[in-house]
Amino acid sequence: MSTDQPSITVCDATLRDGSHAYSHQITVEQIKAYAAAAEAAGYDYLEVGHGNGLGASSLQIGESLVEEGEMLRVARAQLKRTRLSVHLMPGFATIQREIAGALAAGVDLFRVGSHCTEADITQRHISHVRSAGRHVWGVLMMSHMVSKEVLLQEARKMQSYGAQGIVLMDSAGAYFPADVTAKIGLLASSLEVPVGFHAHHNLGLSIANSLAALQAGARIIDGTSKGFGAGAGNAPLELLAAVLRQQGYATSIDLYRALDAADLAGKLFAGSLPNSNGITIVSGLAGVFSGFSKPVQRAAEQLGVDPRDVFFELGRRKVVGGQEDLILEVATELARRAQPGAKS
Amino acid sequence: MAFKKLNVAILGTGNIGTDLLLKVLRSEVLHCRLFAGRNLSSPGMTKGSMLGVPVSARGLQSILDLKGELALVFDATSAEDHIRHAPLLKQAGLVAVDLTPAKVGRLCVPAVNLAECLDELNVNMVTCGGQASIPLAHVIAEVNPGITYIETVSSIASRSAGPATRINLDEYLQTTEHGLQEFTGAAHTKAILNLNPAQPCVHMQTTVMAKIAAPDLPRTREVVAAMVKVIRQYVPGYQLILEPMVEHGRLVAMVRVDGLGDYLPRYAGNLDIINCAAIAFAEAVARRRQS
Numbered sequence: 001m002s003t004d005q006p007s008i009t010v011c012d013a014t015l016r017d018g019s020h021a022y023s024h025q026i027t028v029e030q031i032k033a034y035a036a037a038a039e040a041a042g043y044d045y046l047e048v049g050h051g052n053g054l055g056a057s058s059l060q061i062g063e064s065l066v067e068e069g070e071m072l073r074v075a076r077a078q079l080k081r082t083r084l085s086v087h088l089m090p091g092f093a094t095i096q097r098e099i100a101g102a103l104a105a106g107v108d109l110f111r112v113g114s115h116c117t118e119a120d121i122t123q124r125h126i127s128h129v130r131s132a133g134r135h136v137w138g139v140l141m142m143s144h145m146v147s148k149e150v151l152l153q154e155a156r157k158m159q160s161y162g163a164q165g166i167v168l169m170d171s172a173g174a175y176f177p178a179d180v181t182a183k184i185g186l187l188a189s190s191l192e193v194p195v196g197f198h199a200h201h202n203l204g205l206s207i208a209n210s211l212a213a214l215q216a217g218a219r220i221i222d223g224t225s226k227g228f229g230a231g232a233g234n235a236p237l238e239l240l241a242a243v244l245r246q247q248g249y250a251t252s253i254d255l256y257r258a259l260d261a262a263d264l265a266g267k268l269f270a271g272s273l274p275n276s277n278g279i280t281i282v283s284g285l286a287g288v289f290s291g292f293s294k295p296v297q298r299a300a301e302q303l304g305v306d307p308r309d310v311f312f313e314l315g316r317r318k319v320v321g322g323q324e325d326l327i328l329e330v331a332t333e334l335a336r337r338a339q340p341g342a343k344s
Numbered sequence: 345m346a347f348k349k350l351n352v353a354i355l356g357t358g359n360i361g362t363d364l365l366l367k368v369l370r371s372e373v374l375h376c377r378l379f380a381g382r383n384l385s386s387p388g389m390t391k392g393s394m395l396g397v398p399v400s401a402r403g404l405q406s407i408l409d410l411k412g413e414l415a416l417v418f419d420a421t422s423a424e425d426h427i428r429h430a431p432l433l434k435q436a437g438l439v440a441v442d443l444t445p446a447k448v449g450r451l452c453v454p455a456v457n458l459a460e461c462l463d464e465l466n467v468n469m470v471t472c473g474g475q476a477s478i479p480l481a482h483v484i485a486e487v488n489p490g491i492t493y494i495e496t497v498s499s500i501a502s503r504s505a506g507p508a509t510r511i512n513l514d515e516y517l518q519t520t521e522h523g524l525q526e527f528t529g530a531a532h533t534k535a536i537l538n539l540n541p542a543q544p545c546v547h548m549q550t551t552v553m554a555k556i557a558a559p560d561l562p563r564t565r566e567v568v569a570a571m572v573k574v575i576r577q578y579v580p581g582y583q584l585i586l587e588p589m590v591e592h593g594r595l596v597a598m599v600r601v602d603g604l605g606d607y608l609p610r611y612a613g614n615l616d617i618i619n620c621a622a623i624a625f626a627e628a629v630a631r632r633r634q635s
Contacts, residue, residue, distance in 0.1 A: 060495060096514065121510045121513055124513075318540070323497075323538050325553075325596070328596055
């Protein structure tokens with residue numbers, strides 16, 4: 001084991017990305033129990049909220065069972081060393097309503113995201129959080145869709161607005177390790193701030209990609225216990241904990257407690273843990289946002305079309321996170337075309 | 345007697361202002377007396393000069409200097425700027441058509457409340473997503489009493505969202521939500537905006553969703569179809585692409601807006617619809633003053 005490996009910041013997104021896997025119905029009791037386990041596991045950050053972040057509880061994405069301020073306060077009360085983080089996307093969340101609420105609820109870190117080519121919409125939100133004296137990172141979502149050069153340019157914008165870290169999200173689970181190496185490598189060597197990676201497991205590569213990110217210079221890594229997240233899930237934190245330890249990276253993780261947290265997540269969310277299936281695989285192949293998995297299955301069933309066809313068509317249209325309404329349009333169109341005598 | 349065109353000025357020579365200019369030049373009842381901005385070498389200003397329109401880089405002041413010759417001003421600057429401009433335009437007796445999300449004056453959605461706005465000295469054109477969604481939300485609420493929640497989602501091409509739109513996303517959401525509330529009476533409203541960078545550029549699409557206990561779907565389909573016809577009279581590219589349907593406990597309807605392709609390509613239906621609405625208001629003012 002090498003002893004000169006860097007120290008890694010580990011972000012637990014179970015209670016945020018997992019919201020997608022649970023149709024946004026995570027309860028106060030589950031938040032309370034899991035937050036205590038994440039604290040014990042020694043994760044640096046625990047992210048809590050609706051799957052698409054602050055202000056995303058909606059008919060478009062799905063309504064949260066628990067109001068977001070309450071989710072944050074319940075989690076906050078369980079945390080001491082582990083810090084509380086939120087995800088948010090301008091276009092859903094506003095400064096006056098959601099960011100103000102999250103500041104009041106005691107959120108430590110705001111991860112302000114945009115589609116990977118739209119960093120300039122995060123300017124006001126990032127600067128606002130900085131001026132409020134809290135930590136803020138920039139998040140580039142669906143980052144498989146563009147080149148490393150474009151990602152660097154967008155990441156630099158976020159850095160110039162005040163972001164203290166940049167996370168690339170593989171929102172569709174479409175990356176291969178070589179993509180991670182190239183993109184994270186360029187950002188880590190070019191930016192002033194630490195770089196992170198957020199994996200999805202659609203093509204079964206979440207741990208391989210996370211490891212590639214660390215080897216390419218990432219200092220922040222995201223995961224969820226039991227991979228509890230959108231689509232085929234995220235990099236399972238319990239596996240990341242093991243890999244980080246075996247590779248000699250310094251973290252504040254307590255391995256046994258991390259394994260316990262995963263067991264707890266397995267019990268709390270039994271029946272809803274993500275698994276790889278035809279739909280999540282096609283979703284990864286088509287490069288579509290993992291959060292679309294459940295709404296696509298629902299619409300495909302109602303309209304009598306193959307959910308895999310819906311994913312390929314959504315991929316052809318290059319939809320981005322937040323465009324869930326297009327699922328119904330695409331499924332309706334496919335159903336119409338499938339009718340005998342229909343013009344395509 | 346020949347129609348005496350209404351003299352108007354356009355303040356702001358960005359994408360919105362320049363597209364408005366082309367629409368005014370085509371109008372049978374409006375005349376562009378001045379195209380005013382801050383930078384004579386901006387692409388919009390250059391276009392204006394090439395078209396032989398009087399231009400000025402002295403912004404609002406150049407309009408106030410001409411106030412005797414003007415009746416109406418389109419303000420296509422920014423919310424911050426319009427808040428500053430509004431009292432000065434009012435003092436000068438000029439009708440202000442506000443295309444920013446400043447919300448100074450009465451919200452105007454021509455398909456719903458054009459006639460009621462004609463005496464106002466300042467009207468606000470809400471937002472592009474508001475112009476696309478509010479008329480549908482309005483009729484959906486009319487035939488389904490007791491709606492408590494309405495939501496709208498718009499997706500627009502990244503290339504159609506200029507710097508002002510990008511910096512003002514929060515104001516866009518707040519103004520759209522406020523408009524939805526005012527025109528439907530729903531206690532809770534929500535607006536979402538997505539920017540999509542796909543090439544070729546995506547056309548603007550807007551979805552309206554509502555939570556309704558027992559929706560009257562046949563009647564809803566009827567009133568939505570009728571409203572789409574009304575909107576098409578002033579926004580020719582407005583089309584219903586998903587008839588009202590119920591899925592997962594939500595009533596959903598979706599429209600696409602193809603722009604007229606005046607200054608920006610046809611995918612920029614978002615810029616087109618708010619400008620078409622502003623022109624519809626100004627033309628109604630012109631026609632009324634004539635009679």
